[in-house]
Amino acid sequence: MTAKTTEPLIFEVSRPGRMASAQNPNRGVDLSAIPEALRRKDKPRLPEVSEMQAVRHFTRLSQKNFSIDTHFYPLGSCTMKYNPRACNKLAMLPQFLARHPLAPESHSQGFLACMYDLQEILKEVTGMAGVSLTPMAGAQGEFAGVAMIQAYHKARGDLARVEILVPDAAHGTNPATAAMLGCTVREIPTNADGDVDVEALKAAVGPQTAGIMLTNPSTFGVFERRIKEIAGIVHDAGGLLYYDGANLNAILGKVRPGDMGFDVIHMNLHKTFSTPHGGGGPGAGAVGVSERLRPFMPTPLVGKDGESYRWLTGKDLPQTIGRLSAWMGNAGVLLRAYIYARLLGREGMHRVAEFATLNANYLAARLAEKGFDLAFPKRRASHEFVVTLKKQKQEIELTATDVAKRLLDYGYHAPTVYFPLLVPECLLIEPTETEDKETLDAFVEALAAIRDEARQNIAKVKGAPYTMPVRRLDDVRAARQLDLRYVPT
Amino acid sequence: MPFIPHTETDVKEMLAAIKAPSIDALFDEIPPALRCGTLQRIPEGLSEMAVTQLMMARAQADGLALNFIGAGAYEHHIPAAVWEITTRGEFYSAYTPYQAEASQGTLQLLYEYQTMICGLTGMEVSNASMYDGASALGESLLMALRANKANTSGVVLMPRAVNPLYRDVVASTTAAQGVKPVFVDYDPKSGQTALGALQAHAGDKPTAVVIQQPNFFGVLEDVDAITDWAHAQGALVVAVVNPTSLAVLKAPGQWGGAGADIVCGEGQPLGAPLSSGGPYFGFLTTKMAHVREMPGRIVGRTVDLDGRPGYTLTLQAREQHIRRAKAKSNICTNQGLLVTAATIYMSLLGPAGLAEVASASLANTRELVAQLGSIKGVEPLFGAAHFHEAVIRLPQPVAPVLEKLAALDIFGGYDLAAAYPELGNALLICATETKTAAQLAQYRDALAGVLA
Numbered sequence: 001m002t003a004k005t006t007e008p009l010i011f012e013v014s015r016p017g018r019m020a021s022a023q024n025p026n027r028g029v030d031l032s033a034i035p036e037a038l039r040r041k042d043k044p045r046l047p048e049v050s051e052m053q054a055v056r057h058f059t060r061l062s063q064k065n066f067s068i069d070t071h072f073y074p075l076g077s078c079t080m081k082y083n084p085r086a087c088n089k090l091a092m093l094p095q096f097l098a099r100h101p102l103a104p105e106s107h108s109q110g111f112l113a114c115m116y117d118l119q120e121i122l123k124e125v126t127g128m129a130g131v132s133l134t135p136m137a138g139a140q141g142e143f144a145g146v147a148m149i150q151a152y153h154k155a156r157g158d159l160a161r162v163e164i165l166v167p168d169a170a171h172g173t174n175p176a177t178a179a180m181l182g183c184t185v186r187e188i189p190t191n192a193d194g195d196v197d198v199e200a201l202k203a204a205v206g207p208q209t210a211g212i213m214l215t216n217p218s219t220f221g222v223f224e225r226r227i228k229e230i231a232g233i234v235h236d237a238g239g240l241l242y243y244d245g246a247n248l249n250a251i252l253g254k255v256r257p258g259d260m261g262f263d264v265i266h267m268n269l270h271k272t273f274s275t276p277h278g279g280g281g282p283g284a285g286a287v288g289v290s291e292r293l294r295p296f297m298p299t300p301l302v303g304k305d306g307e308s309y310r311w312l313t314g315k316d317l318p319q320t321i322g323r324l325s326a327w328m329g330n331a332g333v334l335l336r337a338y339i340y341a342r343l344l345g346r347e348g349m350h351r352v353a354e355f356a357t358l359n360a361n362y363l364a365a366r367l368a369e370k371g372f373d374l375a376f377p378k379r380r381a382s383h384e385f386v387v388t389l390k391k392q393k394q395e396i397e398l399t400a401t402d403v404a405k406r407l408l409d410y411g412y413h414a415p416t417v418y419f420p421l422l423v424p425e426c427l428l429i430e431p432t433e434t435e436d437k438e439t440l441d442a443f444v445e446a447l448a449a450i451r452d453e454a455r456q457n458i459a460k461v462k463g464a465p466y467t468m469p470v471r472r473l474d475d476v477r478a479a480r481q482l483d484l485r486y487v488p489t
Numbered sequence: 490m491p492f493i494p495h496t497e498t499d500v501k502e503m504l505a506a507i508k509a510p511s512i513d514a515l516f517d518e519i520p521p522a523l524r525c526g527t528l529q530r531i532p533e534g535l536s537e538m539a540v541t542q543l544m545m546a547r548a549q550a551d552g553l554a555l556n557f558i559g560a561g562a563y564e565h566h567i568p569a570a571v572w573e574i575t576t577r578g579e580f581y582s583a584y585t586p587y588q589a590e591a592s593q594g595t596l597q598l599l600y601e602y603q604t605m606i607c608g609l610t611g612m613e614v615s616n617a618s619m620y621d622g623a624s625a626l627g628e629s630l631l632m633a634l635r636a637n638k639a640n641t642s643g644v645v646l647m648p649r650a651v652n653p654l655y656r657d658v659v660a661s662t663t664a665a666q667g668v669k670p671v672f673v674d675y676d677p678k679s680g681q682t683a684l685g686a687l688q689a690h691a692g693d694k695p696t697a698v699v700i701q702q703p704n705f706f707g708v709l710e711d712v713d714a715i716t717d718w719a720h721a722q723g724a725l726v727v728a729v730v731n732p733t734s735l736a737v738l739k740a741p742g743q744w745g746g747a748g749a750d751i752v753c754g755e756g757q758p759l760g761a762p763l764s765s766g767g768p769y770f771g772f773l774t775t776k777m778a779h780v781r782e783m784p785g786r787i788v789g790r791t792v793d794l795d796g797r798p799g800y801t802l803t804l805q806a807r808e809q810h811i812r813r814a815k816a817k818s819n820i821c822t823n824q825g826l827l828v829t830a831a832t833i834y835m836s837l838l839g840p841a842g843l844a845e846v847a848s849a850s851l852a853n854t855r856e857l858v859a860q861l862g863s864i865k866g867v868e869p870l871f872g873a874a875h876f877h878e879a880v881i882r883l884p885q886p887v888a889p890v891l892e893k894l895a896a897l898d899i900f901g902g903y904d905l906a907a908a909y910p911e912l913g914n915a916l917l918i919c920a921t922e923t924k925t926a927a928q929l930a931q932y933r934d935a936l937a938g939v940l941a
Contacts, residue, residue, distance in 0.1 A: 006797065010601055010836055020837045023568045025922045027849040031737055034851075035874055038709050040739050043840045045608030054836040055570050058829075062579035064594035069578025075587070082492050083582050086537045092572070092762075095548035100558045101766030102903055104895045107554055110547030111765055124530040136620040136767065137822040139809070143662070150665075176809035176819035182665035185814045223518045254516055256525045270822065277584040278826030279595040280617065280786065282768035298661070322661030326561055326623040326654040326755075327766025339544060345534025346527070348491050355493045357515045362503040369506075380518045408591045416587075419810070436494040437503060463794070468590035470799035478791035478803040482780065484614045485604040 004469055007060045010047045011486050020051035064469045065279070066413045072439050076384045076416035076428025077171070077219060079249045079271035081356075084343060087275065091335040101327035105310050111335075112309035115302040115328070118286075118338040125349060126248075126265055127258025128288030132297040134329040138246060141266025141285025142177040142213070147321040148264055148289060148296040149211045149240045150181060155296075155319060161210040161239065167196050169220055169420045171246060174213040183210060190422065194220035194376045196230060205237035215244040216260065217251070217382035219420040220375065221360070221428065231261030240264065240293075248272045249432070250357065250383035253350035263290045272352075273337035284333040295319040300328055355433035356383035359440060363431050366444045372451075375423045384430035386423050387415075393425050398454040398461065400425045403447070405472060406464035410446040491534060552898065555928055557857070559878045559919025560705070560903040561622065561652050562766060563758045565733070565846060566923055567830075568837045571760045575830045585786070585822065589801040590793075595825065596800035599788040602832040609735040609835075610728075610752040611742025612774035616785035618823040622755025623658035625771025626699070626729055628784045628818055629753040630659060630668045632775070633697035633725045635782045635817070636750070640723045643667040644695045648682040650675040650704035651729065653908040671695070677911075680708035680871030680880065687718060695722055700749070701729040702738065706917065707854070707878025708871050709738070716745030725750040732772070733758040733850065734876050736843035751775045760834030761827050770824035770831065781807060784818030849922035850877035853929065857920040860933040864940060870915055877921060880905065883914040885940060891916075893939045899932055 031039055047054070066073065073080035099111055119131040135141035146164065153161045164178035168187045175185040186204055189197045196214070212234050216224040224230065234241055243257040243265035249272045251257075257265045269275050269284040277283075289297060299320045301312040314320050328334075344352070360381040367387060368374055375386035392398040404414030404427075416428040431440060454461045465471060495503075500512070509515055516524070535543070556564055575581070579594060586592030586599075603615040619625040630645055647656060647670040659670060671690060676683040682704065698719035702710050712728075719726045728741035728749035741749035757769035775783060781804065789803035809816040838846065854877045861867050866884030883890055887904040894901040902918040909915060920929060 007597065009597070009604075011604065019839050019841055020568070023566075023837050024842045025566075025845050025849040027845060027852065027922070029737070029844050029848040030852060031848065033855060033874055034709065034737065034876075037713065038739055038874070040735070040737055042740075044605075044736060044740070044843075046605055046838070046840045046843065047836045048839045048841070049836060051568075051570060051837060054833060055574065057836070058574045058598070058833050059577070061594040061598050062574065062577045064592075064597070065579040065583045066588070066591040067579045068582035071591075073584070075584060078584055080582075080584060084492060084537075086540060088576055088581070090541060090544040093544060093548040095551045095553055097762035097764050098553055098556070098564070099551055099765045100556050100564070100763045100900060101562050102558050102560060103551075103554070103556075103765075103900060104891070106892075106895055107551055107898075107900075108765075110550035113547055114544075121531050124528055127525065136624070136824075137820070139819040139821045140620065140624075143819060147661070147665075172809040172811070172813045172816065173819050173821050175814035176812070176816040179814040179816070180666060180819050225518055225520070228520065228523070251519075253528065254525060255519055255523050259523055259525060268822075276582050276826075277822075278824075279580050279583045279592075279829060280585040280825030281822040282620075282770075282824045282826060283822040323654065323657045324624070324661060325621050325767065326652070326658060327621075329766070330620075330768040331765035332762075332768050339540055342532065342535050342540050342543065343491050343537065346529075346531040348534045349528060349531060351490055351493055354512045354515075355490075355495060358495070358500070358503055358507075358512050361507045361509070361515055365507045380515060404588065405590065408588060413591060414588050434492050434494065437499045465590050469593040470590055470793040470797060471795055473589050473793050473799045473801045474791045475801055475803070478789040478801050479806075481791075482614075482777075482803070483790040484600075484780070484787060484803075485607045486600070 009486050010049060010057050013053055014047040014049055016048060018048045018050060020054060022051060071411060071413050072435060072443060073413040074415050074429050074431050075413060076430040077246055079430060079432055081274055081432035082434040083274050083276035084340060087336040087339040090339050091332050096335060109309055112302050114335055114338045116304055116309050118334060119302060121341045122267060122286055122288060125252060126288045127256030128265060129291040130294040130297055131286055131288045132301055133286045133334050134298050134324055135285035135287055136325055136329045137281060137283035138266055138268040138285045139173045139177060140324055141287050142173055143180060144287045144298045144321060144324060145242045145264040145266055146177055146181045148293045151296040151321050152293055153210060160207050163208045164210055165204055165212040169218050169422055170213060170215060171219060171244060174244060194218060194222040194379060195224060195226060198226055198229060201230060201233055205233060205239060209237050209239035211240040211242055213242040213244055215247055217247050221382050221384040221386055222376055222379040223382055227260045250353055252352040254353045264293055269333060269337040273340045275333045275336040282330045282333050284330045284337060296321050298324050352433055359431040359433060359435055360384055363429060363440050370444060370448045375426060384428060387427045387429060388423050389425035392451065396454050397458055400427055402461045403450055406450045406461050407446060408465040409467045412443055412446060554898040554900050556900045557902050557918050557920060557932060558900045560917055561755060562763055564763055564921050564923050565758055567760050567762060570837060571830050571833045574833055575826060580829050586802060593800060596788050598829060598832050600790055600800050602828050603788060605832065605835045606772050607774055609732055610774045611740025612752050613777040614780045615774040616783050616787050618828045619771030619773055619785060620824060621767065621769045621771045623655045625753035625773050626655050627659050627662040629727045629751045629773060630663055630697060631666055632782050632784060633727055633751060634667060636779045637696045637725050640694045640696045642694045642696055643669045644693045645670050646673050646687060646690055646695045646698045648673045648675065648699060650682050650706060651699055651701045652705045679873040680706045681710050681873050684714055691722060695724040697725045697727050699727045699729060703731060703734060703876040706871060706880050707875040709874045709876060712744045716749060720747055728752040730754045731758060732756060733847050736840065737847045756831050759831035761830060768824055768827055770827035782817060785820050785823055846922050853920035853922065853924050854879055857918060857929050860929050861936060864937045878917060878919045880915050880917050883916055885914060887914050887916050890939055894935055897935050899935050
């Protein structure tokens with residue numbers, strides 16, 4: 001359950017002069033060293049509350065959230081698996097928290113060893129020749145990947161390659177990233193079975209092709225069976241292959257992007273390595289590269305000389321695409337990923353894809369048996385699958401949004417809805433390997449119950465949710481009458 | 490099997506429901522030649538106890554030195570409640586609030602954050618965060634290019650007194666979209682960006698002028714004069730600010746006659762531990778007129794079916810999942826958990842507490858400069874007023890001195906030799922409110938010993 005009561009804004013409980021006194025350095029304020037003209041005259045609008053008021057307020061806000069720790073959260077393409085508590089606790093050891101990013105290497109061997117080991121583990125599990133950990137999210141990993149592809153072509157004097165191919169089913173970040181790097185984006189259609197249309201791809205490649213960005217398994221939740229052929233076509237045309245690691249959980253320990261022929265990949269460590277999602281980040285978008293892209297990796301990296309570790313910077317990689325963050329990206333997130341990798345180990349990593357796939361196929365089979373339509377019924381599900389409510393919409397006006405909102409009342413976070421964009425009224429469902437069979441069974445019953453409710457009383461379902469802190473929100477009003485910060489009346 | 494709940498019976502029943510003979514059969518669409526081997530280079534799994542022992546040993550190897558390095562990442566006291574609450578599972582293990590009704594906690598918190606960061610910067614709208622301060626500057630410049638319809642040269646006047654690592658990130662992330670940084674020198678006496686050096690570029694029709702306050706040397710810029718000059722050229726003013734300093738320094742929204750146009754910076758001082766450089770968060774605020782050019786998530790307040798207030802992601806038509814190649818940015822996942830920490834931090838400090846932290850940091854840095862300046866041959870370098878960092882010059886090359894200090898478990902500061910070779914043996918030092926008088930004296934004695 002989530003808290004149903006309205007929690008006032010913290011500004012509404014604020015009173016002038018109140019404070020959390022234990023947090024005050026108690027040194028007074030002396031600004032005589034700052035020229036008058038540069039000083040602040042007004043008091044910034046921050047809350048004035050006691051420590052307990054703040055603790056109670058934010059604890060109550062937390063209770064208005066669904067989360068993995070409280071609810072089944074089958075949000076497709078997001079890999080909402082259990083985030084082991086040990087990863088958080090050990091990444092927050094005092095020495096790790098206190099380490100300044102510019103601390104000398106002599107006092108950083110423990111931290112650098114973790115980063116070096118993580119680079120090696122990620123190389124092995126993806127089959128790539130080099131790994132850079134610095135990108136701070138998947139989208140920044142994509143940016144790094146496309147920038148490396150550009151740098152590679154440029155270094156060869158091949159300046160005509162300005163086009164990035166993207167399947168029409170791709171995540172929105174793929175075309176957005178290519179555009180940020182000044183590439184033109186050409187979409188490649190997908191066929192009825194969810195595979196890239198290879199004939200269309202053959203027709204699209206040429207001397208203008210910089211590369212292709214692919215997710216495999218695709219956003220349809222199916223494995224791209226002709227991947228080697230696709231790799232051959234793109235490579236023969238002089239382009240490179242980019243692997244969007246959003247769905248890496250589906251193949252971890254089973255297939256390696258490097259073996260499929262990819263030249264560069266990003267990994268969403270907050271998904272596959274469970275670091276967690278944090279209510280919208282921080283993520284970590286480490287990139288792996290094939291041998292030919294190694295010189296271009298973003299810096300800094302961690303290298304090892306004998307038994308000691310050191311930073312590798314632009315001096316070591318003169319052709320680097322440069323820095324993407326002031327330091328080494330989301331270092332604390334990387335520590336969590338490393339701890340997770342050590343807890344799993346070799347055997348555990350093989351099992352990730354196995355049980356993620358088992359759970360997805362089981363859930364898909366049970367839902368099909370209950371009469372729900374799979375978008376790709378002839379295909380194996382990967383770690384996720386797509387259900388389409390096209391039939392239910394026609395017959396009883398039940399939409400994907402209705403199901404999503406009503407699921408909340410049943411105590412489940414909704415799957416991803418209306419993505420992939422090409423499947424009407426779709427639910428993209430990703431149970432992950434950490435869910436037990438009973439939870440999956442109960443989820444099947446909930447979906448079936450919602451459909452039954454809709455048959456009897458569609459208005460009831462369209463009015464959902466009823467048990468959340470708020471009912472359906474007026475998104476149109478939110479966008480038209482912008483209220484983006486509190487202003488006292 | 491760590492974190493996998495399946496019993497043998499479960500597996501059997503599930504495979505029967507799927508009508509598959511084995512788990513392996515579920516991968517039968519993958520060409521057999523592609524299946525990977527045993528991943529021999531990955532070590533075997535460890536128990537939580539064994540991993541704990543490993544990580545404790547590595548943490549202890551790094552130790553807890555006495556730190557006087559700032560240079561963009563600042564050591565502040567973080568109230569215990571901040572991370573106790575931030576790491577509650579309901580915040581820690583949730584995701585982007587796509588289902589608003591089941592994410593009101595995160596959404597209301599983000600709305601409160603937007604209000605607080607607007608309050609500190611004196612601006613009208615904020616997004617829900619960028620990756621870090623450096624990437625926030627890059628995105629701010631891209632935003633300035635979209636927003637400035639008059640001066641479309643792409644020229645950005647970039648003081649050399651802006652954090653050199655930020656300048657590197659801007660170079661790697663914005664060149665493809667036409668940002669052309671032109672570097673502007675600082676006055677060697679004051680350490681401030683020289684207005685005269687800016688004026689040399691009056692004819693460039695700059696799209697934006699960057700002002701970092703305090704600048705990388707800790708020195709306070711003449712922000713009013715630079716803002717007014719930039720606006721007279723038709724440029725937008727992009728401010729890079731330290732949020733702690735804004736408790737006592739003039740808000741960028743009030744710089745000059747019209748205020749800065751876009752304000753960004755590193756949010757780390759607001760409750761994020763140093764943590765080897767991340768995760769931190771970048772903040773980005775602007776005027777309402779530019780809200781549709783803003784990158785990233787934005788939360789708005791609205792009402793539900795019953796007319797009760799509620800919060801939701803809004804203006805999503807700017808974003809990649811809707812607009813794809815025409816989006817304002819590719820950013821998707823940002824730094825939500827760090828914003829959670831910052832919002833709790835700002836609530837616990839309040840305007841008075843944050844002003845005390847700022848003032849105590851300023852006082853400690855002044856005291857440190859005085860203490861170190863008492864050593865023969867050590868002198869403060871710049872004459873202008875500073876905030877909680879300052880540059881001193883040593884009588885010897887800095888790098889070996891820092892090495893000797895590190896051997897005493899003191900991190901003495903940031904060596905400016907690589908980024909500013911013209912300054913000679915210059916060292917950037919910082920002492921926040923966390924430093925005691927005894928620790929300042931400890932540094933002075935150690936440095937005196939090393940230089941002797």
